[in-house]
Amino acid sequence: MKKLSIAERLGTVSYLNQSKQNPKPHIIVDTDICNSTCPHHCTTFVCPADCYKKDENGKVYFQFEDCIECGTCMYACDQGAVDWNYPDPEEGMGVKWNFG
Ligand code: SF4
Numbered sequence: 001m002k003k004l005s006i007a008e009r010l011g012t013v014s015y016l017n018q019s020k021q022n023p024k025p026h027i028i029v030d031t032d033i034c035n036s037t038c039p040h041h042c043t044t045f046v047c048p049a050d051c052y053k054k055d056e057n058g059k060v061y062f063q064f065e066d067c068i069e070c071g072t073c074m075y076a077c078d079q080g081a082v083d084w085n086y087p088d089p090e091e092g093m094g095v096k097w098n099f100g
């Protein structure tokens with residue numbers, strides 16, 4: 001079996017939230033903290049799905065849609081900027097695990 005890269009593996013994940021018109025984010029990030037007092041921006045390095053990114057001006061922004069619900073950012077952010085809640089199954093969770 002061919003060994004898949006991380007990007008290829010992430011490509012096999014589908015997201016129940018993406019087909020919804022008003023998806024309910026399960027993670028809210030206070031990017032005012034990211035872009036004012038945060039000294040390290042560590043979530044831009046540790047998120048495996050690249051949900052935390054920097055724009056061309058170096059400003060951190062967050063997009064929850066590609067989140068694979070690994071929980072890393074919940075522990076990595078030591079600045080109090082991440083509000084992480086397990087997706088509500090009634091509202092439509094984020095990840096649909098195709099292989100179990
Ligand atoms: S570590 Fe926290 S405050 Fe810093 S960029 Fe990441 S989410 Fe924002």
Ligand code: SF4
Nearest residue numbers: 047067068070071073
């Ligand atoms: S839970 Fe994991 S995949 Fe989702 S935004 Fe946080 S670090 Fe990224």
